Amino acid sequence: MWPLWEVFIRSKQGLDHKHVGSLHAADAQMAIEAARDVYTRRMEGVSIWVVESKYIHASNPDDSAAFFDPANDKVYRHPTFYQVPDEIEHM
């Protein structure tokens, strides 16, 4: 069976590529074209990235408490105490 690929699409308005799903393909070229056919049929995107799923390393759900809970009470890390000038875009 062909390997699994993760697909990332950048929309016309978007500044970053967002994960949209996965598909099977024999190589990168086929994966990009299949992504075009499967994930951009309704004008969703202007750019496609694909990466073989095996190259993605994920955090372990068992580590969630140690990884993420300590951030819960650090509200001062949010930059909500600044006035953002109107000229700054994409904030």
Next chain:
Amino acid sequence: MNPLLDYTLRLADNSLILGHRLSEWCGHGPILEQDIAMTNLALDLIGQSRSLYQYAAEIEGQGRSEDDLAYLRDGWDFRNVQLTELPNGDFGRTVMRQFLYDAYEQPFLEALSQSRDERLAAIAAKSLKEATYHLRWSSEWVIRLGDGTEESHRRVQTALNELWPYCGELTRPNATDITLLTEGIAPDLDIVAAAWQKKITEVLEEATLRQPETRPARKGGKDGVHTEHLGYILAEMQFLQRTYPGAQW
């Protein structure tokens, strides 16, 4: 028949019949991703045929609609080249049929987008983007299958041998082509033929496939002479409108 009407109907029929053939794969593709890819091709082609039938209906001026032209004409009225009506066979055969057609359609539309008929030129310019992707898709699959396993190579080579006789008609002018060429409406098919042969040679070589040496002889689709297969397509495609005239979705 008015040559421009005859010509526009042919372009519409080519797109509709090949689009219908591809739509037969919907739900039956070898893998999900390619099932969707072929359905996309089918939708592109059927969309192109709609624009062309609408124009044909206007040229005819008899009050017939695009649907009347698609669903209520008989086999001998259809002007599509025979290649488009041939059965899908296996995936390799469908891919080969598509490649042989796309290698013609892409340079053909490029030339037609310069037509003196503004409506045909506009439809061609819009369709060209789709055809460019179709050719890319079908070329790559011919290369993958030809230069793939022993079995895939054998299957696409067999498909090529069997489809080859039908390729000549694509670029062999009939009376309508000649009339409209002199009026600056239809492209010069000799130029399209040269582009077709160049692409065929290039892709078949990379696919390690052998171009048949016989000269493609089959013809007649442009003048309403078809293989036995067209009748079966029309029977399936038209039965609803013929059984329940005016039925709507």
